[in-house]
Amino acid sequence: MAKIVNSNKKAEITMHMSEFEMPPMQDVLIVGRRAPIGPEAARRMVDILSPDQYEIVKVDHPAIEAMVVRKALFTMLPAEKLIAFLLEEGGRVANESIIVKAQVNIVLQVSKSIDL
Amino acid sequence: MMRKVSEIMIKDYIVIDSFWSIRRIHDLVDQTDMDCFPVADNHMIIGVLTRNDLIKAHPNRIALDAMTGKFKEIQANESIWKAKEALDMGGADLLLVTHEGEIVGILTKQVLNFEIGKHIDLLTGLHKSDYILYKSLEFLEQGKEISVVFFDINNFGCINKEFGHVVGDRILQEIAQLLKVNTPEESYLCRYGGDEFALLTANYAEDCKALAEKLLQIIREHQFPKNIDISVSAGIAGGRRRNARMTDMYETVSNLINIASLASTKAKKQQDNLVLGYCGFIDEIAI
Numbered sequence: 001m002a003k004i005v006n007s008n009k010k011a012e013i014t015m016h017m018s019e020f021e022m023p024p025m026q027d028v029l030i031v032g033r034r035a036p037i038g039p040e041a042a043r044r045m046v047d048i049l050s051p052d053q054y055e056i057v058k059v060d061h062p063a064i065e066a067m068v069v070r071k072a073l074f075t076m077l078p079a080e081k082l083i084a085f086l087l088e089e090g091g092r093v094a095n096e097s098i099i100v101k102a103q104v105n106i107v108l109q110v111s112k113s114i115d116l
Numbered sequence: 117m118m119r120k121v122s123e124i125m126i127k128d129y130i131v132i133d134s135f136w137s138i139r140r141i142h143d144l145v146d147q148t149d150m151d152c153f154p155v156a157d158n159h160m161i162i163g164v165l166t167r168n169d170l171i172k173a174h175p176n177r178i179a180l181d182a183m184t185g186k187f188k189e190i191q192a193n194e195s196i197w198k199a200k201e202a203l204d205m206g207g208a209d210l211l212l213v214t215h216e217g218e219i220v221g222i223l224t225k226q227v228l229n230f231e232i233g234k235h236i237d238l239l240t241g242l243h244k245s246d247y248i249l250y251k252s253l254e255f256l257e258q259g260k261e262i263s264v265v266f267f268d269i270n271n272f273g274c275i276n277k278e279f280g281h282v283v284g285d286r287i288l289q290e291i292a293q294l295l296k297v298n299t300p301e302e303s304y305l306c307r308y309g310g311d312e313f314a315l316l317t318a319n320y321a322e323d324c325k326a327l328a329e330k331l332l333q334i335i336r337e338h339q340f341p342k343n344i345d346i347s348v349s350a351g352i353a354g355g356r357r358r359n360a361r362m363t364d365m366y367e368t369v370s371n372l373i374n375i376a377s378l379a380s381t382k383a384k385k386q387q388d389n390l391v392l393g394y395c396g397f398i399d400e401i402a403i
Contacts, residue, residue, distance in 0.1 A: 034173075035177075036175075037176065039181060040178065
């Protein structure tokens with residue numbers, strides 16, 4: 001004889017709210033060669049929300065196709081040095097199918113002595 | 117006549133908007149028999165999407181992020197050989213075909229290679245005569261001299277009858293190979309017809325005599341199947357440019373090849389099987 005089992009369904013809801021970031025990326029996007037969103041699409045997306053603030057830098061790397069970089073960073077560091085740094089560190093975590101969001105904080109330390 | 121780009125180009129091509137997704141373009145490939153598209157942004161063609169690009173790209177990507185920017189333009193009235201050179205040299209995958217500044221079609225590698233294949237002789241692997249005509253016109257446009265050496269196998273019909281066509285074919289293959297290996301740089305060889313080969317050089321006709329003698333000697337010394345004694349006759353025709361501009365260079369070149377062919381027939385009666393048929397001014401021979 002078949003047994004009849006009563007079952008109950010329950011749902012628990014949790015919600016976490018935070019402020020939506022504008023644009024929804026920070027300083028750098030590292031775009032993989034086979035990522036679902038390409039660098040042009042990413043740049044055009046942020047251009048609508050934050051016009052003229054990001055630049056695409058195409059790179060020669062087996063897994064990384066390009067980086068979408070906040071232009072302001074290039075005013076603090078020469079582009080080639082920043083890109084080399086991002087490639088070295090980003091290349092360790094990125095693969096060709098993902099997009100990595102990176103926050104880059106640059107602190108310049110200046111010390112000068114002057115004649116009194 | 118030489119095949120033109122306009123004769124083989126794809127006229128019903130589809131232009132992809134740069135914001136279309138690869139998934140959408142895959143659907144388009146399924147619905148049509150096309151797999152290579154120009155990509156436009158604000159009605160300006162900015163790149164091309166090829167079959168390879170479509171295979172590699174994630175379906176979510178937009179065309180702009182999957183395309184390659186490698187494309188070139190070619191005039192509709194250019195020859196297919198010019199198109200082949202444009203694709204090979206530039207590393208491009210697609211040519212936009214233009215006429216009076218307007219895009220009138222596209223030409224893909226696949227379509228072009230299919231057409232070029234028809235101009236390669238299957239037995240010998242050499243080009244057919246069309247290619248020699250194209251290179252002749254190119255030489256003339258570049259202000260170079262042209263000469264044609266026409267080779268004709270002696271008594272080839274008898275060889276075919278006596279030893280069979282399989283042996284005849286092998287002899288043709290071996291002669292083609294001998295000529296090909298010993299053809300100098302900046303010279304172009306073709307199988308013109310059944311047992312006839314033509315060699316185009318950028319030299320004066322008189323300077324081709326030594327080359328023709330050398331090639332005839334190489335063939336004479338070669339050991340052919342069943343030790344058949346093979347000899348070849350050669351006729352030379354060539355000229356010097358006198359006028360800077362000529363009206364119908366195609367006709368001129370065709371006549372030059374014809375003169376070389378007639379000279380090779382005459383050469384069959386000569387002891388050395390070689391006749392220097394024409395060495396005048398090339399702008400005269402079209403008259």
